[in-house]
Amino acid sequence: MDFSFTEEQELFRKSVREFCEKKIAPKANEIDEKGEIPQEVLEDMASFGLLGITIPQEYGGSGADFVTAAIATEEIARADISMATAVYYLVEAGWGFLINRYGSKKAKEELLPDVTKGKTFLGIASTEAAGGSDVAAVSTTMAKEGEKLVINGSKTFISGVREATKYGGGYVTVVKTSPELAHKGLSLCYLPVKDVPGITTNVFKQMGREGISTGAIIIKNVEIPSHYLIGDWNKGFYYAMEGFNCARPLVAAACIGAAEKALESGIEYLKERRVFGSPLAKFEGMQFQVAEDYAKLESARLLVYKAAWMLDQMYTKNRFSHKEINKAVASAKLIAPTVAFDVIKDVLIWHGAYGYTKEAGLEKGLRGVASYIMGAEGAQNIMKLIISRELLGKDFAPY
Ligand SMILES: Cc1cc2nc3c(=O)[nH]c(=O)nc-3n(C[C@H](O)[C@H](O)[C@H](O)COP(=O)(O)OP(=O)(O)OC[C@H]3O[C@@H](n4cnc5c(N)ncnc54)[C@H](O)[C@@H]3O)c2cc1C
Structure with missing residues (x-):
């Protein structure tokens, strides 16, 4: 090893x-x-x-x-x-x-x-107003009409809506093609959004990640060419799960990257800031937090790179089953955002009142990482459901 x-x-x-x-x-x-x-x-x-x-x-x-x-x-x-x-x-x-x-x-x-x-811009449009976690419940429909595919419905909390509307681009979009077949009746298509008849978008005010928008896409009788179907008809659920497995280790890597930078700047601050006649870094209470934050971050980082490496092994050497990949990826996505949030929060507190300012530049990290705890690319409880389903077996899955 x-x-x-x-x-x-x-x-x-x-x-x-x-x-x-x-x-x-x-x-x-x-x-x-x-x-x-x-x-x-x-x-x-x-x-x-x-x-x-x-x-x-x-x-x-x-x-x-x-x-x-x-x-x-x-x-x-x-x-x-x-x-x-x-x-x-x-x-x-x-x-x-x-x-x-x-x-x-x-x-x-x-x-x-x-x-x-x-x-x-290229993004993912899966979530709908009725709920994002239950992908099988997607209600946006796509039907074949001659050479065209016609889509109706809406998507919400979609990253990059303003960017895709401004620059052009679109989304890997999860649609229902055979409603009677639940998750086996989903397909995947590419949905362009700029200057497309039947598409309207709006952008939400959000708490963080201000540089990239999140918004909704309303889709009314939107026609796309048949070559925008991604993969086979009614196989979309499986492709979407594979896509999430590809994106989630990167989400987790982003979280640890932000937290590492925060921790490094926090360590510098602890060495420089003098309180009670000595640097903060001399106090054991601070040292223990530095050590704990480092160890937690390092363990999250190992999960991230293990998941990414396993994906590479799967795609290039046909190693590892989907079950093993699911567990590794969901573990990385479960742990990294929470650890990153805790680390950035600790560093922010080490800065005292200064940490509460925009100038300190730390709060934006907390707001950004929070998006991946709330749910972007899959909520934390869903990561737990994935891991437990693989450990306990499908017979014990709640649905
Ligand atoms: C900033 C941001 C950007 C996003 N970008 C995109 C995007 O680009 N594309 C996209 O498709 N979606 C995007 N999303 C949406 C994201 O995928 C959803 O938030 C996520 O799937 C959860 O769906 P939901 O918000 O509807 O919450 P719900 O599904 O309503 O869940 C609410 C809460 O219940 C918990 N929960 C749900 N089901 C269970 C269960 N069975 N057992 C226990 N707990 C459960 C969840 O963990 C969550 O905490 C984004 C979200 C955010 C915050």
Whole structure:
């Protein structure tokens, strides 16, 4: 067993860190305050090869594996701890991989190069107002009408709605195609949103990740070409679960990246800040927290890279069953956001009143990481349900 990254991975991390420190970190406050990732940041990320990183070279991507994608996610979140930039990057990396795997050649040729160039946004639209956790209950329908597919319904709490409406782009969208078949009656399609007749969008006010929007998509008799069907008809539930398994280790990597950066700055602060005649770092109460936070973060990090590595092994060497992947991925997504939240909260408190200011720059990390506790890419209880279903067996699943 070897826990070290390869020389190539270390070099990649170094170059991404340099890029992020130069191009993203100086804009991090602006991204949070203005509520937008500047276009030049996205262009720079695209030029560096970060956008749609898992998409193959023939469509302009790097064809990166998930460990590489996780390294980049961690670094991007270190530079912008609000998580906005990491979210923009990771949904494209996770769901771009899925389109490449199951989408039609025509759709891939048409859609993926613009994603990797940073011209259009690509996201996931699964959640509906009636609830996000129960994916099988999706009620947005898609029907075949001649050569077209016609979609009706709505999606809500969807990341990147403003970006996709502004720049162009669209969503890997979960739709019901055979209502009588429950989860076996779902399909996956690509739904464009910019200037599409029948599409209206609105953007929500949210508590964090200000640089990337969250909003709703209302879909009325929207026609898409048949080559936008992703994979086989009525197999969408399985593809969606696979897509979540690809995106979740990256979500977890973003959380640990933001928390690592916070912890490093917290340690520096503890060494500098003098109270009762000595640096805060000299107090055992503080030292114990530093040690606990480090150990918790390191354990979350191990879960993240184990899950990413297992995905790579599955895709390249046919190793590990879906059961094993499900447990590893859900464990990483269950632990990393909560640990990251706790670590950033501790660091914020070490800063005393200064921690309560925007200037300290820590609260935006707390707000960003919280999105992944609330539910983005799957709520925490759903991760527990996935793990327990694999441990106890389907006979003991609650439904
Ligand atoms: C910032 C943000 C961005 C998002 N971006 C996207 C996006 O891009 N695309 C997208 O499709 N969705 C997105 N979502 C939605 C996200 O996927 C959902 O929030 C998530 O799936 C949970 O659904 P829900 O919010 O409807 O909560 P519900 O499903 O109503 O669940 C509410 C609570 O009940 C718990 N719960 C649910 N079922 C069970 C159960 N069986 N047992 C025990 N507890 C349970 C959940 O853990 C949760 O705490 C985003 C959410 C946020 C906060």
